[in-house]
Amino acid sequence: MTETVKTTKSLDVCGKICPYPDMDTMTTLKKMNKGEILEVLLDYPLSVERIPRNLKKQGHRLISVEQLGGPNHRLLIEAHGLK
Amino acid sequence: MTIAILSGLLVGILFGFALQRGRFCMNSAIRDTILLQDTTLLKGVFVAILVAMFGFGVMALGGLIKFSPTPLFWGANLVGGIVFGVGMVLAGGCASGITYRVGEGMVGALSALIGLATAGTLTAMGFLAPIKNALQTNTKIMVGEANPTLANIFGLPTDVVAIILAIVLAIVWFVIARKNREDSEPTSGSMVTRIFKKGWTWLPAGIVIGLINMLAFYLSTLAGRSYPLAITSGWIGIVKVIFAVPDSKLGWDAFLVIGIIVGAFIAAMIASEFKIRWPGWKMVVQTLIGGLLMGFGAVTSAGCNVTHILSGLPQLGLGSLLGAISIVIGAWLAAYVIFVRRQKA
Numbered sequence: 523m524t525e526t527v528k529t530t531k532s533l534d535v536c537g538k539i540c541p542y543p544d545m546d547t548m549t550t551l552k553k554m555n556k557g558e559i560l561e562v563l564l565d566y567p568l569s570v571e572r573i574p575r576n577l578k579k580q581g582h583r584l585i586s587v588e589q590l591g592g593p594n595h596r597l598l599i600e601a602h603g604l605k
Numbered sequence: 606m607t608i609a610i611l612s613g614l615l616v617g618i619l620f621g622f623a624l625q626r627g628r629f630c631m632n633s634a635i636r637d638t639i640l641l642q643d644t645t646l647l648k649g650v651f652v653a654i655l656v657a658m659f660g661f662g663v664m665a666l667g668g669l670i671k672f673s674p675t676p677l678f679w680g681a682n683l684v685g686g687i688v689f690g691v692g693m694v695l696a697g698g699c700a701s702g703i704t705y706r707v708g709e710g711m712v713g714a715l716s717a718l719i720g721l722a723t724a725g726t727l728t729a730m731g732f733l734a735p736i737k738n739a740l741q742t743n744t745k746i747m748v749g750e751a752n753p754t755l756a757n758i759f760g761l762p763t764d765v766v767a768i769i770l771a772i773v774l775a776i777v778w779f780v781i782a783r784k785n786r787e788d789s790e791p792t793s794g795s796m797v798t799r800i801f802k803k804g805w806t807w808l809p810a811g812i813v814i815g816l817i818n819m820l821a822f823y824l825s826t827l828a829g830r831s832y833p834l835a836i837t838s839g840w841i842g843i844v845k846v847i848f849a850v851p852d853s854k855l856g857w858d859a860f861l862v863i864g865i866i867v868g869a870f871i872a873a874m875i876a877s878e879f880k881i882r883w884p885g886w887k888m889v890v891q892t893l894i895g896g897l898l899m900g901f902g903a904v905t906s907a908g909c910n911v912t913h914i915l916s917g918l919p920q921l922g923l924g925s926l927l928g929a930i931s932i933v934i935g936a937w938l939a940a941y942v943i944f945v946r947r948q949k950a
């Protein structure tokens with residue numbers, strides 16, 4: 523399923539401490555156009571659960587959460603286009 | 606005696622396991638309310654407080670424990686709490702949060718912890734002690750011979766009031782939640798998957814941590830310590846032993862904090878969430894500074910987030926209430942300056 527989605531931008535927040543994974547993701551999404559896809563690579567368990575929870579409030583849409591092995595995850599998010 | 610002290614290790618392992626599974630960080634809980642408008646973790650903290658409030662009350666009535674609220678010294682509670690709150694936002698975790706994250710392999714949490722232990726010790730017995738002493742002695746208020754609580758200032762028994770207050774607050778919350786039709790979070794997978802593989806949702810996490818705190822209070826009383834969960838004092842105890850301070854030895858609370866790291870490590874390994882995470886030098890310096898502020902704040906205020914919020918509020922201590930409010934003020938101030946303002950710019 524994830525193969526069919528074309529990502530516009532990729533963001534790697536592995537290793538970052540709380541709450542930078544969330545903040546960086548939200549700030550990046552804010553700067554993107556409607557319909558563009560952001561790929562987020564992260565390894566912080568709290569943010570893997572928290573980012574999907576809080577996306578909706580900004581109007582963004584979660585496409586998928588993929589576990590890449592261990593704590594490493596890949597999120598695909600469609601930007602709402604607040605720019 | 607040794608067995609009693611080793612019970613601290615057991616409670617620590619349980620606590621660390623629950624913290625890691627519940628992602629139970631009070632820095633996130635407090636900060637996220639203004640940063641992400643996310644109250645999920647905060648609800649878990651409230652549950653843990655209410656469970657402990659009711660449980661401590663019942664245990665005290667049954668003679669298993671004796672309430673031991675923290676002292677009220679308003680100047681020290683206020684200054685220490687605010688400094689601690691600012692510090693934990695910089696550190697990226699509260700005192701329990703940075704402890705359990707060391708077990709997850711986060712290097713930033715380790716540097717914060719070193720800061721907490723160092724500044725905590727220097728404030729307890731080093732060159733920062735005069736500041737703490739001046740703040741504490743000049744603003745101390747007592748009710749007779751006792752530390753003031755929400756109950757004893759009116760001449761009421763604290764344990765009975767705690768039980769009643771916990772029930773009333775739980776009912777009020779339940780009614781409000783039902784009125785707002787709050788959705789419960791969806792759960793899936795088998796029981797084993799939900800306990801060991803997935804993050805716990807706020808309600809079970811809060812209940813389990815409240816129950817662990819009850820166990821902590823009982824076992825630490827048997828060990829002659831008589832206080833529920835706490836973090837900073839344990840780390841200070843370990844620093845003292847490392848630097849061979851005369852008459853220092855590892856107490857119940859030192860085994861507790863070591864246990865937290867072990868428990869979180871076990872939980873992270875089972876869920877395949879352990880990974881050495883390096884946040885970069887800039888972050889390591891920031892978390893170290895955060896930890897230093899936390900150490901000074903916790904010892905000055907006579908409590909970190911665990912002592913004041915998880916263990917102190919259930920005992921209705923006014924010192925803990927003021928300490929808790931000050932931690933929230935400090936955390937919100939720092940979160941606003943560091944994150945919210947930057948986001949708007």
